[in-house]
Amino acid sequence: MSEPILFEDAFSILSVNSQKYERVSRIAATSNDQQISLTLDVNTELYPVNVSDRVQIALALTLNLDGSKDDTKGWRDVGLGERSLADEYDYVCHGKIYRFEEGNQDDM
Secondary structure, eight states, X not given: OOOSEEEEEEEEEEEEEOSSOSSEXXXXXXXXXXXXXXXXXXXXXXXXOOTTOEEEEEEESOSOXXXXXXXXXXXXXXXXXXXXXXXXXXXXXXXXXXXXXOOOTTOO
8 A cells, every 4th residue: 555645735825716606716825835836726615715824735646544545435435433534634625636737947
């Protein structure tokens, strides 16, 4: 088995745009060392955020703590008493990364 988390860092929210959808806002954030910029859609009805809030964001292949994938089980299908990576965070979303931009050596 492998480690489930691919990436994790702390971010400061720079802007919250809630004009397009009723319950979802698009946030723009930068890592604390200002090396990484992030744009993310967040259900702000479930997880309200404001400009200058600090959030910890992780990307993972699976919510299984041992890193194993289980494609037959959805993220809501965790059994009673069964722990998952979702227990470590206040807000969890599941889906695809639609766009990833890689910079050059000076701008990653």
